Amino acid sequence: MKLAIYPGSFDPITNGHLNIIQRSLSISDQLIIAIAHNVQKTSLFSVEERLEQISRSVPKEYADRVKVDAFDGLLMDFAQQQNAHMIVRGLRAISDFEYEFQMAHMNKRLFPQCETVFMMTGEEHFYVSSNLVREIARFAGNVTGLVPEHVEEALKGKYKK
Numbered sequence: 001m002k003l004a005i006y007p008g009s010f011d012p013i014t015n016g017h018l019n020i021i022q023r024s025l026s027i028s029d030q031l032i033i034a035i036a037h038n039v040q041k042t043s044l045f046s047v048e049e050r051l052e053q054i055s056r057s058v059p060k061e062y063a064d065r066v067k068v069d070a071f072d073g074l075l076m077d078f079a080q081q082q083n084a085h086m087i088v089r090g091l092r093a094i095s096d097f098e099y100e101f102q103m104a105h106m107n108k109r110l111f112p113q114c115e116t117v118f119m120m121t122g123e124e125h126f127y128v129s130s131n132l133v134r135e136i137a138r139f140a141g142n143v144t145g146l147v148p149e150h151v152e153e154a155l156k157g158k159y160k161k
């Protein structure tokens with residue numbers, strides 16, 4: 001039974017994340033999508049809102065293999081508590097590489113039994129990031145096709161206020 005964790009901020013979840021989630025299930029039996037409470041980042045959506053958005057976005061056919069959770073503190077402490085075999089991260093571009101490389105090595109040091117597996121983000125999503133989606137939505141730009149429809153609505157709701 002291979003358990004994978006897909007950690008991130010998911011503020012908000014994008015179609016690029018969903019692509020990684022779907023592909024992660026081909027190399028794992030169970031997947032935990034883990035939202036980090038990031039004290040250094042101010043988030044647009046609360047952890048509860050993100051939990052709900054992610055749960056709604058995961059296709060029903062995967063529901064029995066996917067759990068959405070949130071964690072505080074170190075990812076590898078959470079991974080150890082869950083007995084995870086691997087951490088999945090999406091790589092979009094060379095600019096992601098340095099940070100991911102450092103984090104993967106540091107995480108390996110903290111919990112050597114757990115591997116970090118990188119997936120190249122699908123070519124139709126490689127330029128999509130939550131940061132850019134938020135910025136476009138903030139200025140009432142079009143984010144159709146970048147995020148699930150209900151997230152698009154939630155973004156409109158946030159920036160209308």
Ligand code: PNS
Pocket residue numbers: 007008009010036073074075076102103104106107
């Ligand atoms: O989607 P993001 O913001 O790129 O995800 C980054 C995340 C949440 C995976 C990373 O910041 C993280 O693991 N945070 C938890 C705290 C932690 O373990 N820090 C040490 C990393 S070596």
